[in-house]
Amino acid sequence: MHITDSIVYIGVNDHDIDLFEGQYDVDGISYNSYVILDEKTAVFDTADQRMTGAWISNLTNALEGRTPDYIVISHMEPDHSASLDAFFHNFPDTKAVGNAKTFQMADQFFPGLIPEGQRITVKENEELSLGSHTLVFCMAPMVHWPEVMVTYEKAEQVLFSADAFGRFGALPEQKGKPDILAEYKDGSWDAEARRYYLNIVGKYGAQAQGLLKKASALEIKRILPLHGPALSGDLSHYINCYQLWSSYTAEKQGVLIAFAGVYGHTAAAADALAEKLREKGVEVLVLDLARTDPAEALAQAFVYDRLVAAATTYDAGIYPTMEEFLIHLKGKAYQNRRVGIIENGTWAPMSGKLMKAYFEGMKNIELLEPMVTIKSALNEESEAALSSLADALSK
Numbered sequence: 447m448h449i450t451d452s453i454v455y456i457g458v459n460d461h462d463i464d465l466f467e468g469q470y471d472v473d474g475i476s477y478n479s480y481v482i483l484d485e486k487t488a489v490f491d492t493a494d495q496r497m498t499g500a501w502i503s504n505l506t507n508a509l510e511g512r513t514p515d516y517i518v519i520s521h522m523e524p525d526h527s528a529s530l531d532a533f534f535h536n537f538p539d540t541k542a543v544g545n546a547k548t549f550q551m552a553d554q555f556f557p558g559l560i561p562e563g564q565r566i567t568v569k570e571n572e573e574l575s576l577g578s579h580t581l582v583f584c585m586a587p588m589v590h591w592p593e594v595m596v597t598y599e600k601a602e603q604v605l606f607s608a609d610a611f612g613r614f615g616a617l618p619e620q621k622g623k624p625d626i627l628a629e630y631k632d633g634s635w636d637a638e639a640r641r642y643y644l645n646i647v648g649k650y651g652a653q654a655q656g657l658l659k660k661a662s663a664l665e666i667k668r669i670l671p672l673h674g675p676a677l678s679g680d681l682s683h684y685i686n687c688y689q690l691w692s693s694y695t696a697e698k699q700g701v702l703i704a705f706a707g708v709y710g711h712t713a714a715a716a717d718a719l720a721e722k723l724r725e726k727g728v729e730v731l732v733l734d735l736a737r738t739d740p741a742e743a744l745a746q747a748f749v750y751d752r753l754v755a756a757a758t759t760y761d762a763g764i765y766p767t768m769e770e771f772l773i774h775l776k777g778k779a780y781q782n783r784r785v786g787i788i789e790n791g792t793w794a795p796m797s798g799k800l801m802k803a804y805f806e807g808m809k810n811i812e813l814l815e816p817m818v819t820i821k822s823a824l825n826e827e828s829e830a831a832l833s834s835l836a837d838a839l840s841k
């Protein structure tokens with residue numbers, strides 16, 4: 447599928463994947479790949495091994511008998527690099543373009559695959575001319591791995607953005623082929639792009655900010671990411687999303703109450719708190735962590751500016767679904783939020799203290815008083831504490 451006269455989309459949809467990166471529930475995923483046809487031809491990235499055959503076929507069709515001069519390796523993560531061996535099997539003389547770290551990783555994943563004489567090792571701002579198109583390479587370490595680089599093409603003002611600006615979900619299709627130019631109207635891009643960014647890249651906000659800063663110096667007409675749709679037209683909405691997400695800034699004023707319990711008493715406390723907050727005009731979302739996709743729960747924690755973690759004590763620890771949630775929050779550098787805690791326990795409540803320790807290990811978290819302790823079920827005393835917590839949350 448042509449994106450412009452010279453830029454062809456050769457990516458593939460993977461509808462059968464059950465878990466992306468071994469843990470994320472997705473409604474399919476696209477592995478995007480592109481070819482620029484000029485005096486010289488350049489291929490951008492490959493596809494997951496699950497889709498090698500379809501990708502090679504798209505590539506071969508796009509080339510119309512030509513042999514690619516270059517393959518640019520933006521990212522060595524196997525969802526984009528796994529078909530490199532199939533590529534070199536088909537095109538043994540093509541030159542690979544990467545940075546020093548790219549080739550180090552290529553040697554680890556594919557010992558002996560890329561001959562020394564076929565490596566073009568690029569540094570920040572180095573250029574490669576294809577004829578009327580000129581590629582400028584720009585390092586984007588840790589967005590999402592250390593070797594990641596993005597490429598700006600000057601003539602058409604296109605940014606090949608690697609994982610940045612990616613989105614979960616297979617692309618819509620036309621005649622069985624993924625439509626990279628599909629429009630996601632009325633904010634329909636956001637939820638799966640947010641869930642993707644925060645879960646996949648989330649820990650590296652500072653590095654994503656670095657990339658945004660570099661990108662702001664460029665005139666960009668179109669962003670071509672490695673997953674999800676091409677972005678064009680008014681890019682400010684997407685850039686604004688990335689500004690918020692990568693700076694750990696809340697999108698909404700409101701409280702996420704995430705709860706985890708066994709017999710419904712912790713859930714009842716979560717609902718009671720939600721009711722008290724709504725009476726005060728506060729926007730509230732209540733999530734049962736056992737019945738919410740963990741990646742979505744994490745994304746929602748970043749959406750709101752306040753969080754309440756409510757969990758029962760379980761074998762003298764934190765109920766596992768809550769502990770898992772906290773591990774992911776910490777892993778993705780959750781920060782800059784106000785947090786309340788509700789614990790429950792029937793003989794020795796412990797979950798509050800343990801949850802508190804997680805939040806104390808995070809940056810710029812203001813823990814709100816009181817921590818509410820429920821012994822089995824809400825009573826007058828714990829109801830009163832909930833009201834005080836609602837006051838603290840709504841201040």
Ligand SMILES: Cc1cc2nc3c(=O)[nH]c(=O)nc-3n(C[C@H](O)[C@H](O)[C@H](O)COP(=O)(O)O)c2cc1C
Nearest residue numbers: 707708709710711712760761762791792793794795
């Ligand atoms: C397997 C299991 C282990 C538990 N371990 C503890 C514990 O170590 N300390 C404690 O105070 N309560 C423990 N409890 C009791 C829970 O905290 C109890 O379910 C809770 O107080 C009631 O809230 P819920 O209805 O939200 O589950 C345990 C419950 C279960 C089912």
Ligand SMILES: [Fe+2]
Nearest residue numbers: 521523590609
């Ligand atoms: Fe990646």
Ligand SMILES: [Fe+2]
Nearest residue numbers: 523525609672
């Ligand atoms: Fe990726």
